[in-house]
Amino acid sequence: MNAPEFHAPGTLSHRKIRGAALIIAAAATLMLAFQVVGQWTHDSPFAGVIFWAEVAAEITVVVTIAMAAPLALREMRGRRQLATTAIEARRQVEMLLKMTDMLQSAMCYADANAVLRATAGQLLPGFGGALYVFNNSGDRLDLSIAWDWPEDSQPADTVSPSHCWALKRGKPHVNQAGPGALRCEHHDQSVVVFEIPMMARAEIYGLFNVQASGPDAEARLSGVAPLAGAIADAMSLALSNIALREKLRTQALRDPLTGLYNRRYMEDVLERYANLAKRNDSPLTAIMIDLDHFKRLNDEHGHALGDSVLSGVAAAIVGAIRPCDIACRYGGEELVVLLPDCALIEGVAKAEMIRARIESLSENYGTRITASFGVATISETSAKAGDLLADADAALYRAKQEGRNRVGTAPPRSSGVVGLNLAAAAE
Template identity: 55%
Template sequence: MRASMSVLAIDAAGAENSKKTPNRVTSYITFVLLAIVSAVALGGLLRIESAYKDVQQLRSAASLARTAVDAVSEADRTVLQLLAKQNESPDLGSLTLAARAADLSIAQFLKAVTDPTTLTVQRDADTFAKRIDEIAAALRTSRYDQARSIYNDQNVEALAETLTGILKSAADRRVAAITVLQRDISSLTTWILVLQIVTGLICIIAFFLASRKSRRDSLDRELAVAATDASRQQLSHLFAMTDMLQSASDLEDANELLRATAIKLLPTGLSGALYVFSNSRDRLMLSTTWLRGDDAPELPKQIGLQECWALKRGKPHINGDQKHTLHCQHHGKSEVALEIPMIARGEILGLLIIQSRDENGEQILEKNRNIALALADAMSLALSNITLRDKLRSQALRDPLTGLYNRRYMEDALERTVLLAEREKTAVSVIMIDLDNFKRLNDQFGHAKGDAVLRDTAAAILGQLRETDIACRYGGEELLVVLPSCSIEVAAAKAERMRSSIASFTVANGPEISASFGVASYPATSVTTKELLLHADSALYSAKQKGRNRVVRYDGDDLVIHATLPSPLTLMAAE
């Protein structure tokens, strides 16, 4: 219909430029005819749209009615099953769930419809629910005879059949109404098709009556306007994506926006994937894909930096379908792919891949190259912002030298962990660690060596921890580990393994490296976080006093020294 109106504009312009009266009259007649046909067709389209909405509402109501029928039948069947198990303890949970499902499904149906049957359904549903509650109450106290009496005397089965019958009838009426509406839609569609044919004939006649030059010029203008509108729409989508990406809090949000925008902007038949750097930045990991069919070849989960020409060149690269073209190592030969490195602030952040399985895939990708580049630019900036936010968040919570959490985070985390342990009746242990003679090591070998020892110590500690454990730099050369759901015996065993690992850093003709450990636990030795830290520190002080390079656990007023490696069973528990 829009094309018809465009041809009308062509004829109108030609008539204005022509001084011949017949051409002008023809243009006026064409305008009137197209206006009439357009109005009729528009009315038909609006009626079809309204009919489609009615069909959707009727389908929804019919589906709700069938769901209610199934739920009521299930509730009745559950009652019969429970009544048959006289000598067994009744499972009222299934009856409660079935009754609740019936109530909910009927309520949803009543909410969706407004015909007179709703009063009958509501009344019967209330009665049915009341009888089910009475039977459940009797079964709850093992009064099977009374429950059967209620079921038989109150005609619960007949009531369920009546209720399901009304609901089935309501569903059938709506199915019949859907059939009528679909027939009307089919008829209207046929009429609109006829009108479109008439419109086409009118346009053809007008086309041949107009001058060839004005026709060509007008068509050029129409194509230019269409191209401009398409470009404007694409820009609008891109601006919207860029604006929303500024609000993306993480990579998953950015992935969702990329998928939605790419599907809107790129033509049908083009699929895509996004790869982002791993934490170690030594490879790219698959982050998201879109429109990948079941028969499409599986994409690699990761891509090495030397496997992709787009990454090595820092420029877009097309993996074509010709044998003698340059292909990336990771590329599947059954697809043509445009690969775009995503660069922001001079840094490559990921790889955007647009793929086609069409025989003219290279031409299609080249035609949509600018859109793909715009998508990559928008996503690059978003990834850069997300990376920067994550880096700032990490800097606020972690010690820059060791990568462990800082003291502020530890204090909050320890408080939360102890509160959780108190609620769940579990243990929380704390290991306080201090490197022995660290000041002397700095004085003799320099602060660079001291920093290296701290980093190695942090790595050794992390290697002994679970994902739920928390390690932090408490201050200076003091480190602290929080172990949720861990007894003091297991914590002491874990500390002994840390001590042994740190002691292994000592090399010939090098500084002697060792650490002292103090262990305390909630609620075994301490009842508050303050006491927990105080007792762990006290045990650490005792380890220092008794010669260093040892583990001491606080055990009430006594301090227990772990002078040797714990038993294998304790070490297995520490894992």
């Protein structure tokens, strides 16, 4: 869509109007002069000449006004359009500044999505939008939020960086309609999509899409491209800040080698889970894990293999537990898993599953890898959070004494039984 044409001050139209004003002033001066002279030469033989000269001056004034009027009207329309454009530009700048200010308070992607949706709805009415952000592994982008897309042309849930021209080029890209157009695979053929890679600090953090449909879709997108770019720039900085905050939070809460939560975080969660278990009268199980002969493995095969084994064991544990469960590195080769709303017998079964998964890693590393386990539960074996880990650790010690590579359980609070029969528990 072409911008409305108007002539600003200093253009050809302005100069023509100024020239017309000079002509009108000169003609009016001549008319006044002819009237004065006519009074003095009323009976003179030149009276007729003076009369027609005055008429000619009047005609000149009328013709000049008729010619200048459209120019003046165009100039007025142009100035009004200029003022309207300036007001709209100021409104857009104010909204972008407000958006930037709000994004500084965004603590997570959900906050940033809400700010983007509210701002884009006002600055880009009539256009669909979508925001993609990289997943934790960085191998794909997941749809974070989308709005106002056609029902039959919804945006893809995921985008592969290798299939997106905007990401491959590191520049905005228009997915045009029609045959022969260079389009990304994840877009429907019926919509025109303007894609903007969201970059900050020389790194891409996401992808911003603006969608339009209809015969004039490309022209409409071209008209809002600068504004869409400004929105993407503001969001890029916000996404980089959120990513940095998440990275720092992860570093503060997780063990860098295994990716599991660290001991400090586990102790905080243990207290919360224990209080929740008491309030809901539900069980809370802790599994204490210790890798067997880990020092000997390090001495014989080196610390590099030892670190690799720890990472593999951590992955095996994470693959066996629920999203609500917490796995942490307690210290050295000791690991702890907290299982909320999990009874003792269920915790023993889970521990046996993890034990088998760890033992199966022996093939991958070319050496025997096993672990011993201790299981305790509030309130079957332990009264409170302070007792839970101590009871699980005592059960782990007994499993070590009994030959390693096995699951030991803390005795029930109502009896002095040393342990539970593992086979019976598994059944």
